[in-house]
Amino acid sequence: MPSAEIGVFGGSGFYAFLDDVEEVVVKTPYGAPSAPVAIAEVGGRGVAFLPRHGRGHELPPHRINYRANLWALRELGVCRVLGPCACGALRPELGRGDFVVCDQYVDRTSGRAATFYDGPEVLHVSAAEPYCPDLRRVLVEAARDVGITAHDGGTVVVVEGPRFSTAAESRWFGSMGWDVVNMTQYPEAHLARELELCYASVAMVTDHDVGVEGVEPVSSAVVAQVFAENLERLRALLLAAIPRIGPQPADVCSTALAAARI
Numbered sequence: 314m315p316s317a318e319i320g321v322f323g324g325s326g327f328y329a330f331l332d333d334v335e336e337v338v339v340k341t342p343y344g345a346p347s348a349p350v351a352i353a354e355v356g357g358r359g360v361a362f363l364p365r366h367g368r369g370h371e372l373p374p375h376r377i378n379y380r381a382n383l384w385a386l387r388e389l390g391v392c393r394v395l396g397p398c399a400c401g402a403l404r405p406e407l408g409r410g411d412f413v414v415c416d417q418y419v420d421r422t423s424g425r426a427a428t429f430y431d432g433p434e435v436l437h438v439s440a441a442e443p444y445c446p447d448l449r450r451v452l453v454e455a456a457r458d459v460g461i462t463a464h465d466g467g468t469v470v471v472v473e474g475p476r477f478s479t480a481a482e483s484r485w486f487g488s489m490g491w492d493v494v495n496m497t498q499y500p501e502a503h504l505a506r507e508l509e510l511c512y513a514s515v516a517m518v519t520d521h522d523v524g525v526e527g528v529e530p531v532s533s534a535v536v537a538q539v540f541a542e543n544l545e546r547l548r549a550l551l552l553a554a555i556p557r558i559g560p561q562p563a564d565v566c567s568t569a570l571a572a573a574r575i
């Protein structure tokens with residue numbers, strides 16, 4: 314099989330990224346990934362792209378095979394992963410089209426297959442620093458260099474979906490000091506950590522969540538429209554960031570399993 318160093322997941326509205334690709338069907342112990350993996354070069358680096366919702370957005374957030382997706386990237390040699398996603402803002406000062414390079418998440422999902430270690434081998438992997446610090450730095454610096462507004466740090470609360478939040482839930486999320494809401498960051502980010510892969514996300518603000526006062530309620534139509542309007546900016550950010558990504562360092566990501574066994 315061809316190989317790649319860097320993996321990129323596509324989110325809602327982001328189903329293709331690379332040109333002159335070679336598509337690879339990867340079999341995993343966890344079933345089929347969301348789609349065949351597209352591999353190409355960006356700035357001399359091998360990049361593997363996988364749309365997490367499938368090619369036609371046929372997979373809702375709770376039905377994505379996150380374990381198969383991460384396993385497939387690792388099988389291809391990927392050790393550093395970028396996971397762009399759409400998100401709703403919980404703060405009015407976050408504008409539509411802004412990017413948030415999150416540094417924390419809060420899991421509010423239920424019933425998802427969220428670990429590779431569900432027996433007989435059991436590991437307790439730390440999630441204290443859930444996103445790769447080095448990849449986060451690369452994304453923030455690349456955004457500034459191409460003139461894109463990217464907020465350095467923020468907490469994403471991950472809801473089960475596919476429904477949007479109630480107004481009460483949304484107000485609660487905001488009162489907790491959380492910044493954005495999304496449906497796919499968990500368990501994707503943590504499964505990457507369990508495989509000792511570096512993982513960072515850039516969350517595009519497509520709307521303000523329903524509990525944010527003074528803004529129109531969230532709708533699928535608005536999310537799709539804003540994402541489409543800003544897709545080229547996301548591509549520009551990724552194309553600027555990928556050549557800056559160095560080899561995987563001996564950091565919190567690559568050493569995640571060292572202290573996880575009891």
